[in-house]
Amino acid sequence: MKTAIVLIxxxxxxTAGGVILTRAMHRVSASGPDQxxxxxxxxxxxxxxxxxxxxxxxxxxxxxxxxxxxxxLSFVLPATSFGYVLNVACGHYFLHETISPTRWAGSVLIFxxxxxxxxxxxxxxxPAFVELAGPAKEPE
Amino acid sequence: xxxxxxxxxxxxxxxxxxxxITKGMRQVGEITTMRLTELxxxxxxxxxxxxxxxxxxxxxVSFxxxxxxxxxxxLSFVVPATSLxxxxxxxxxxxxxxxxxxxxxxxxxxLVCLGVALISLP
Numbered sequence: 001m002k003t004a005i006v007l008i009x010x011x012x013x014x015t016a017g018g019v020i021l022t023r024a025m026h027r028v029s030a031s032g033p034d035q036x037x038x039x040x041x042x043x044x045x046x047x048x049x050x051x052x053x054x055x056x057x058x059x060x061x062x063x064x065x066x067x068x069x070x071x072x073l074s075f076v077l078p079a080t081s082f083g084y085v086l087n088v089a090c091g092h093y094f095l096h097e098t099i100s101p102t103r104w105a106g107s108v109l110i111f112x113x114x115x116x117x118x119x120x121x122x123x124x125x126x127p128a129f130v131e132l133a134g135p136a137k138e139p140e
Numbered sequence: 141x142x143x144x145x146x147x148x149x150x151x152x153x154x155x156x157x158x159x160x161i162t163k164g165m166r167q168v169g170e171i172t173t174m175r176l177t178e179l180x181x182x183x184x185x186x187x188x189x190x191x192x193x194x195x196x197x198x199x200x201v202s203f204x205x206x207x208x209x210x211x212x213x214x215l216s217f218v219v220p221a222t223s224l225x226x227x228x229x230x231x232x233x234x235x236x237x238x239x240x241x242x243x244x245x246x247x248x249x250x251l252v253c254l255g256v257a258l259i260s261l262p
Binding site for chain 1: 159161165166170171229230237239242244248251252253254257258259260262
């Protein structure tokens, strides 16, 4: 349960961070033609949305690393890929982007893939190492 | 050829980074507390872990190689190609972290890899 909550928060932070940063950077670059790199840098630093997006991405990394302290990397990595599906859904519902059939098909494959990985357990110790490491336990 | 080498660097550095960060986090131990003082102590130990530091360095190399390759190659080619990292990292986790990767987990990982490749196509 702890793993599910931490990973869901991580995925939401990553998706929200990506969307907020993209919008903020589009706004910075669209704020006027012929801007110097220095002016762009100042506008980027002054944008609260850039800071919020960056903070969310740092939050994602902290949650991802925390999950790795108790769960398998071969579980956490594919599980967080659900963020790709969330990105497509956000693009479709909030930004009204047209999603091609190929992208929908990709989303379905990721969804099924994550479902399969999540059924394989959070921590699965190699049977050859059970005697050394002790039995695998799922955290509460 | 240059693109292939850079994509290999993105994937290998990223996967190595993930493996090292996992190793560093395991050494520090499971995070079970929500108390700020204890979390600060853990954060210090994580930041001091050699594995964690090397992992961050590898991640940075992977990120900058990704940016570099995007300066001449299409995103719709680079992202599907780098989705191979799901399989490479899972293989690395089995080999170096001794994780047990069941057939179910392998199947799911391959579907995710294929799905990420498809999703990045135009």
